[in-house]
Amino acid sequence: MKRLFAMLAAAVMLALPVALPAAAAEVGDDGLHKEDWMRDTFKDLREDFAEAKSEGKRLLLIVEQRGCIYCRDMHENTFPDPRIRSQMQDTYFVVQLNLHGDTEITDTDGEVLSxxxxxxxxxxxxxxxxxxxxxxxxxxRSAAAQAVAIMPGAFGPGTTYDMLTWVAQERYLDQSEEDFQRYHARMIRERSDGKTE
Incomplete structure (x- = not known):
């Protein structure tokens, strides 16, 4: 009986991390989820760009809003993926903006606005x-006018990782053979885990 109890206890302990949902990122006073790799800046995008470049990183803006269920999903199910965390920390200088925020920012073209x-x-x-x-x-040019890619919406880890990689490797420069959709389809086929995401 003790042996059976020990085996059941071990099975429960092994299943526990799978059964529990991923921990959500902390939520700030503005109602947005905060990741430890996000930068708290003065939101002068020209300065943010220069700082990113000095660190050998790419500037990435993430626009979110309070109460956004898709943003929460991204923070709970996509950003915890070790591949994505690593990309965000090592490759990107991430600045978060609030879709409905009143904080003043300076766009890359010098325009000051909320x-x-x-x-x-x-x-x-x-x-x-x-x-x-x-x-x-x-x-x-404004931020959107010079963006090399804009990804609207919350996607799963596979799609997000592929976009982060596609941009980091500057694959957007020559899409004559492989645009993002073709690149992503190839990555799905090549993924050893067989997951489409």
Whole structure:
């Protein structure tokens, strides 16, 4: 009987991490989830770009909003993936913006406006939205105008990791053979775990 109890206890302990949902990132005073790899800056995107470049990273904006169930899903189910955490920490300089926020930002073209006005200017309609920057910035163009990729919506770990990799490897420069959709389809086929995400 003791042996049976020990085996059951071991089985429960092994299943416990799988049964529990992933821990959500902390929620800040603005109602947005906060990851430890997100940067708290003055939101002058020209300065953020320069700092990212000095660290050998790419600037990435993530636009979210309070109460967004898709943002929560992204923080609970996508960002905890070790591959994505590693990409975010090692490759990207991530600045979070609030779709409805009043915090003043400076766009890459020098225009000073609120977060919500910037989101309207950039035609951001969905949260989360990721805006990926090129390695060199054009100060005459807005953030959205010079973005190399814009990813609207919450996607699973596979799609998100593939986008992070596709941008980091600058595959957007020549899409004549393989645009993101083809790249992502190839990555799905090559993934050893067989998952489409």
């Amino acid at each position: 977060e919500k006005a910037a989101a309207r200017k950039w035609n951001v309609m969905f949260t989360p939205t990721m805006i990926f920057f090129p390695p060199e910035m054009d100060e005459s």
